[in-house]
Amino acid sequence: MKALVLHGIRDLRVEEVRKPRPGPGQVLVRVRAVGLCGSDVHYYTHGRIGEQVVREPMIVGHEGAGEVAALGPGVEGLTVGRRVAIEPAISCGRCEYCVTGRPNLCPTVRFCSTPPNDGLMCEFAVIERHQCVPIPDALSWDEAAMLEPLQVGVHAGNLAGVRPGDTAAVVGAGCIGLACMEVARAAGAGRIIVTDKLDYRLKLARKLGATDTINVDKKDPAGEVSRLTGGRMADVVFECTNRAAGAPQAWGLAGIGGRVMMAGIPEEDEVSFDSHTPRRKELLVQYVRRSRHAARQAIDLVASKRVNVAGWVTHRVPLAGAKKAFDMVADYADGVLKAVILP
Ligand SMILES: [Zn+2]
Numbered sequence: 001m002k003a004l005v006l007h008g009i010r011d012l013r014v015e016e017v018r019k020p021r022p023g024p025g026q027v028l029v030r031v032r033a034v035g036l037c038g039s040d041v042h043y044y045t046h047g048r049i050g051e052q053v054v055r056e057p058m059i060v061g062h063e064g065a066g067e068v069a070a071l072g073p074g075v076e077g078l079t080v081g082r083r084v085a086i087e088p089a090i091s092c093g094r095c096e097y098c099v100t101g102r103p104n105l106c107p108t109v110r111f112c113s114t115p116p117n118d119g120l121m122c123e124f125a126v127i128e129r130h131q132c133v134p135i136p137d138a139l140s141w142d143e144a145a146m147l148e149p150l151q152v153g154v155h156a157g158n159l160a161g162v163r164p165g166d167t168a169a170v171v172g173a174g175c176i177g178l179a180c181m182e183v184a185r186a187a188g189a190g191r192i193i194v195t196d197k198l199d200y201r202l203k204l205a206r207k208l209g210a211t212d213t214i215n216v217d218k219k220d221p222a223g224e225v226s227r228l229t230g231g232r233m234a235d236v237v238f239e240c241t242n243r244a245a246g247a248p249q250a251w252g253l254a255g256i257g258g259r260v261m262m263a264g265i266p267e268e269d270e271v272s273f274d275s276h277t278p279r280r281k282e283l284l285v286q287y288v289r290r291s292r293h294a295a296r297q298a299i300d301l302v303a304s305k306r307v308n309v310a311g312w313v314t315h316r317v318p319l320a321g322a323k324k325a326f327d328m329v330a331d332y333a334d335g336v337l338k339a340v341i342l343p
């Protein structure tokens with residue numbers, strides 16, 4: 001079968017690899033769609049995220065969906081042909097964090113396309129039974145692949161406790177920013193202000209539900225949010241950029257006693273900020289690690305059309321075009337927001 005394999009920085013190849021066979025308790029999935037995530041691009045351009053370093057060739061991609069192609073011995077409750085979204089994390093199930101309902105914090109979690117674990121941009125993938133999340137027929141493959149990033153937004157929204165009428169601000173209009181924005185809207189937020197440097201992304205954010213957008217290269221975001229809210233600023237802020245500058249911007253947009261959800265993964269290893277702003281406002285700053293127990297909420301939100309995740313997808317490309325798609329995403333070229341790879 002064919003797979004997209006990352007060998008090193010900017011070295012991505014479509015290769016023929018052995019088709020895997022499901023062992024006991026495992027499922028073979030014919031992969032239909034995989035979203036190209038910012039973290040995949042990060043491994044492509046930097047070869048690492050923090051201390052997670054690509055040392056051996058690795059199949060990339062973790063936002064996947066497909067249909068069950070074969071069942072390993074002992075797998076129950078699934079049939080061949082069933083359409084599933086793929087949960088990319090395998091937590092241990094035994095540690096303190098797993099048994100207290102926080103499997104996303106499991107220190108020994110294995111995650112698709114995080115070295116050394118292969119990802120999903122391949123024709124067939126073997127996954128554990130519990131990684132199969134059956135989806136309604138009404139969901140398209142694009143929508144199914146977007147469930148994983150949507151779940152990050154759902155988790156951030158759950159942690160933030162968005163209340164009806166809250167003013168929400170979203171810093172960074174990439175996929176996770178749009179996920180947080182749409183979840184906040186579904187949770188009843190009133191004004192939803194989105195900031196970015198790219199006008200085409202702000203335009204998409206408005207189309208998908210932002211009430212106001214700010215290009216931070218053209219206007220001072222804190223001044224604009226102050227003007228829009230009569231000086232109250234935002235009740236809840238979602239930081240969803242890939243830059244260290246996102247954090248101080250987010251804290252600047254939060255109102256007194258506000259909540260700031262840190263969902264972005266900065267390219268830089270260190271973040272610096274003015275220490276007085278968060279202290280004077282007594283901000284609650286909460287980091288967001290992937291997601292937990294958010295699949296059912298995410299599926300319901302998509303199936304009931306309260307969020308539009310298909311609207312994130314700007315490009316759909318076969319495996320053969322995937323390297324170009326990685327370059328495009330890395331360069332923010334061709335109006336890309338989300339590229340979906342179709343193995
Ligand atoms: Zn992702």
Ligand SMILES: [Zn+2]
Pocket residue numbers: 091092093094095096097098103106107108109
């Ligand atoms: Zn664990």
